[in-house]
Amino acid sequence: MYLNQTSSMTKKFIFFALLVVILPFQVFASEEGSHEAFDLNEVIVHHLMDNAEFPFNIGGVKVFEGESGFDSSKETIFTDHETGKRFHFTGGFDMHITKRVTMMWIVALLLFLIFIPAAKIIAKDPLKVQSRFANTVEVFVNFLRKDIVDESMHGHGHGYYHYIFTLFFFILFCNLMGLVPSVGELVAVAGEATGVMHVDHHNLPWIAKVWSGITVTGDISVTMTLALLTMFLIYTAGFIYQGPKFIWHSVPNGVPLPLYLIMWPLEFIVSPLAKTFALTVRLLANMTAGHVIILALMGFIFQFQSWGIVPVSVIGSGLIYVLEIFVAFLQAYIFVLLTSLFVGLSMHRH
Template sequence: MLAPAVVAADDDGPVFHAPSLDEFYPGALLFEGTPFELNRIMAIRLIVVAVLVIVLLLGTRRMSIVPRRPQAALEFALGFVRNNIVIETLGEKDGRRFMAPLMTIFFVALGMNITGIVTPFNIAGTSLIGLPLVMAVVSYVLFIYAGIRKHGARFFKNSLFPAGVPAGLYIIVTPIEFISTFILRPVTLTLRLLMNMVAGHLLLVLCWSASWFFLFGLLPHGDFIGLLGAGTVAFGFAFTLFEILVAALQAYVFAFLAAVYIQLALADEH
């Protein structure tokens, strides 16, 4: 939450409090103390899902050969994901099979990420580990499913015992392959998205809180150091634009890597 970080702690004037990880653990909004407790981030996630469903319904209502603006915008977005992530990576045949889950991953990640710069949300739905982890697990299941569906048990054998490696080296190679293929992939998918959203939020909170501190905490007290607020405001706007880019880029990277992992599972060498 981009709230003012200025408090009058003593007679010396306002005191600046830097943002902390407490930002990501807001209090309950509804149903406090029950299994259905709903905090601000959970509410954001539910709102994003509802908005995505509404946008898709409106964009696909009364579809025509000559599309109206909602249909054209939706077709552009879906076409971008289809052509640049799914088909480009998996090809036409396999791309059609995995189109729906990869599309879902991309648009859920994008919608959740972009709330980090949308007032009054101001925090990404992916800034807690739960949602990035769920999407990484879905990607992991798709990857395993694709490999088993095409290659059967040989998928695991060929993943852990790559061809062409001298038998004596398998004692080193196999643990490395197991960790890199079956553990690090979901872990890195999760942490890459999570850390980018956490860092982006803290950076924005720092810029806007510092702006509030300088302009409304120091300047009214006649402290001209408060003029530095002009610089922090500029940085705040710049980092807001940058965060929009990061939100879109991380959604693209997540969906693209999920598609790449599926493609690797389908590769003939397995």
């Protein structure tokens, strides 16, 4: 009974998500139809690229539309909700809140709302199963602690539990939240369909901009930052557990001096950089590829304007969407597993 209900809810969620994905294509196609042919590449770029949602500038001056100095070609143009006029900032230091920053804040809030209550429930009696909610959290945490951190760091990972746990759940939630339909797209589609509001990113109400549905881990600046933290831990753990000897212990004993001089920069400098690059690209590519495929499959319907391709596009997108859910968990697991392995290797001499 429970499995049937879960399966039914999953099917409804996937159908709803696909519906939200395909509706903006319809609006975009009808809007572009009056000017030029439907451009699939433009739609994909629009859905994947980050942009500013809420204005925040330090020391700058607002320049409104119609005033001298207003540049309509600027990327960061906002709409004043009191006057309805468009504006941008001139000078100052731009710190605009983007879609990905907003989604990261949402993910951080969700982590607080989930894990703080779960920790309080578990702390009441750690030996007793308090609830399904707390038990589910505990299963994930125990798996990360025993099968990833302790195994990779050979029992020396106690000081890294909190970081690895936070890293895993942050990446996981960022991946999953990128699969949830955008509120902004829903509002824009509804407004266009009813004629109440023209589809324009700058005119969306602030509540619709909060949940953009963008994948945070689909940005190289995010994945690179997480990977650089791993590289920092590699060096930190090496010096903590080996001391200054970590500098020359990166090359195994018995290596001839001429070969040592070649291997040392490769092992001590190039190797951590290569690991950082691999972590960055792996997470970025996997979390971007699935979204591109789904958008491309849906875009084919309007690109070719044929009913014959509709079943193929919808079924294919549905299958890729299910695969993306699996990939969201898999990539979070792989990232923390490799992080634990890399840090664990730096703790001991080769």
